[in-house]
Amino acid sequence: MTTLSSSGIAPDIQTMNLCFYGAGSMAEALVRGVLDRGLTEPSRIGMMNRQNAERMRELSDRYGITGAVGDAAKETMLREADIVFLAMKPKDAADAIRGVRDLLHPGQLVVSLIAGMTIATLETLLGKPMPIARTMPNTSSTIGLGATGLSFSASATDAQRRLTDAMFQAVGLTAIVEEPLLEVVTGLSGSGPAYIYYMMEAMIAAGAKLGLTPEAARELTVQTVLGAAHMVKATGEDPAELRRKVTSPNGSTQAAIEKFDAYRFAEAVEAAVARSAERAVEMGAEIERNAKS
Structure with a gap:
């Protein structure tokens, strides 16, 4: 089943802490979108990356969010987050997730922006059952005209599904699909x-x-x-x-x-379109092999 939507009411996230692990253009687009839509306040958003402190200062100055620099600040941000966005590069994802999984807990919602990484692979890397939203946005999200495919793990609640949908509607249109169809979304709107x-x-x-x-x-x-x-x-x-x-x-x-x-x-x-979808599957298989190695 596919559900398309272009507007909606977000569950109340004003009291939730959002943490973005990865600070590239897609993460920035989502931050800008949720702030522009008034879904939350800058003080509720934290961002971190592996080592680019200058990028953290840039985003902090631009949006008023908290940019974590230093291991202690990053660990605190991850532990205290209600929603953790995984927005690192696919080649870095497995090692990065392994490095922080002990800081995460099942009460958090994990939102993955990692191309090709399946929910099953992410569950393996996390090492514990957690509600997961897997997403496939495209670059037009950076100007608020994106198209994003969404899939959810079985443990994601209806409220968490609505919340994720509302956040990505802040940067465009969303399509909720069964996970195998996310590769088709990649071939169609992702690429x-x-x-x-x-x-x-x-x-x-x-x-x-x-x-x-x-x-x-x-x-x-x-x-x-x-x-x-x-x-x-x-x-x-x-x-x-x-x-x-x-x-x-x-x-x-x-x-x-x-x-x-x-x-x-x-x-x-x-x-x-078919080849792009096929390549997305191949990339997912490569990530899965890395996750198991």
Whole structure:
């Protein structure tokens, strides 16, 4: 079952402490989102990373959150958190989680932003039963227009599920799916922005090659993609129907679509999404092997 949502009411988290282990762009996007939505106060948010003290100072100055520097501060932050966000890089995740698992307890909600890491692998690394939310956001979350897939462990309560959903709605749309489908979410929306950028690259290059200035080609391409996305959103119509409406028989658009078909464009996109999902599974298997070693 898949549940899509774009708005909602968060359970009260004003009294909860949030700890982000990892301070990259996705963690920052979520911090900015929950603060902008007024879901909590900066004093309730702590962030930590392995050793970049300058990054902690930067985020503290920018958002008013607490940036933990030093082992004692990090340990206290992890112990006292109600929600722990795991936002480290996949290659560092297994060792990092092993290093802090004794500080965590079953009363906390663990929210994983680690690409490819399954709930089962995370449970193995934690070494104890804990409620877990596995998430797959995309980079558009950094501007509040993200698309995030969510899955939960069996021990996650309804309140914890609603809470996680509300927090990620603060940076865009959410889709609650069974865990195996998170890899499909990875192939579709997780990697999806790159597909659109790739298409835009080609359109800009084509416009410039045919005589437009690079600046004009870029601006026209950006506005075209923006307008097309808004048309789908605003009208609620199927993209196929909107495409048909602008494709006159024997017209210039039809000629272009025929070229796409000749190069098997739709098949290429389907294969790309499938391969991305497949690679996500492979990455998960690699993480699982590291977790067991």
